[in-house]
Amino acid sequence: xxxxxxxxxxxxxxxxxxxxxxxxxxxxxxxxxxxxxxxxxxxxxxxxxxxxxxxxxxxxxxxxxxxxxxxxxxxxxxxxxxxxxxxxxxxxxxxxxxxxxxxxxxxxxxxxxxxxxxxxxxxxxxxxxxxxxxxxxxxxxxxxxxxxxxxxxxxxxxxxxxxxxxxxxxxxxxxxxxxxxxxxxxxxxxxxxxxxxxxxxxxxxxxxxxxxxxxxxxxxxxxxxxxxxxxxxxxxxxxxxxxx
Amino acid sequence: xxxxxxxxxxxxxxxxxxxxxxxxxxxxxxxxxxxxxxxxxxxxxxxxxxxxxxxxxxxxxxxxxxxxxxxxxxxx
Numbered sequence: 001x002x003x004x005x006x007x008x009x010x011x012x013x014x015x016x017x018x019x020x021x022x023x024x025x026x027x028x029x030x031x032x033x034x035x036x037x038x039x040x041x042x043x044x045x046x047x048x049x050x051x052x053x054x055x056x057x058x059x060x061x062x063x064x065x066x067x068x069x070x071x072x073x074x075x076x077x078x079x080x081x082x083x084x085x086x087x088x089x090x091x092x093x094x095x096x097x098x099x100x101x102x103x104x105x106x107x108x109x110x111x112x113x114x115x116x117x118x119x120x121x122x123x124x125x126x127x128x129x130x131x132x133x134x135x136x137x138x139x140x141x142x143x144x145x146x147x148x149x150x151x152x153x154x155x156x157x158x159x160x161x162x163x164x165x166x167x168x169x170x171x172x173x174x175x176x177x178x179x180x181x182x183x184x185x186x187x188x189x190x191x192x193x194x195x196x197x198x199x200x201x202x203x204x205x206x207x208x209x210x211x212x213x214x215x216x217x218x219x220x221x222x223x224x225x226x227x228x229x230x231x232x233x234x235x236x237x238x239x240x241x242x243x244x
Numbered sequence: 245x246x247x248x249x250x251x252x253x254x255x256x257x258x259x260x261x262x263x264x265x266x267x268x269x270x271x272x273x274x275x276x277x278x279x280x281x282x283x284x285x286x287x288x289x290x291x292x293x294x295x296x297x298x299x300x301x302x303x304x305x306x307x308x309x310x311x312x313x314x315x316x317x318x319x320x
Contacts, residue, residue, distance in 0.1 A: 172268035
């Protein structure tokens, strides 16, 4: 029997070598999975909202409930200007939840198990919040690193700590999503392998456990996308109202 | 400081969040200390100092997550 390699599923392979003026833009399995996620989620949403009526059918209701859920989450976490950020949060949530669920299909690949994907998303959100702070508050942006009511002699200690805690935001966002997805998929792989190795009379234990774990994974896929979007909203709100 | 507003968050979310807050701050602190040491050739002093800053930043984040979110909010 083949040797157990639980992390083998996360290897990035080049599927279609491409070269643009000396720059390597090859399509890897990560890129293909991301493209498939975007296409599938767009097609599903279009199909859900194909026949629109005042009295919605099941498909339309599902699509509208999904949109309402993300809209409510955004409005709850970004005060005053929340409506502007609904489209970006909808896109972010759909991409992340789609990528997470994509990995649960047999033979597929979850792009969010690559830290380069989660890191790019987290850094994009972080840079946008920095841009918002500088645009809205100018140099007042740096006051956020010197908390109110701190004695002057404690400043050399507090300012680096505040800067580090600010810089830790994208790292924490990226690592959380990546670690949860990778860990979940690894556990699924290991339990399934136990099922293959076990003698026939106990095979039902790991195999039924892997079915239950698949259910937990679907739940975690949604929860992780939700946490990523809620924290992105909180960071954006923090940039708009730094002392709220 | 970031905090989850709105509905009372699920405890599963909190567990996941708190763990990565400390790990991320410590990683950033260690990275900054390592880079400064390499640049100024002062190994290991900045690494040690920024490790302490990183852990402190992690605990500050933890404090904000734990304490500030317990306060009753008038905006909900």
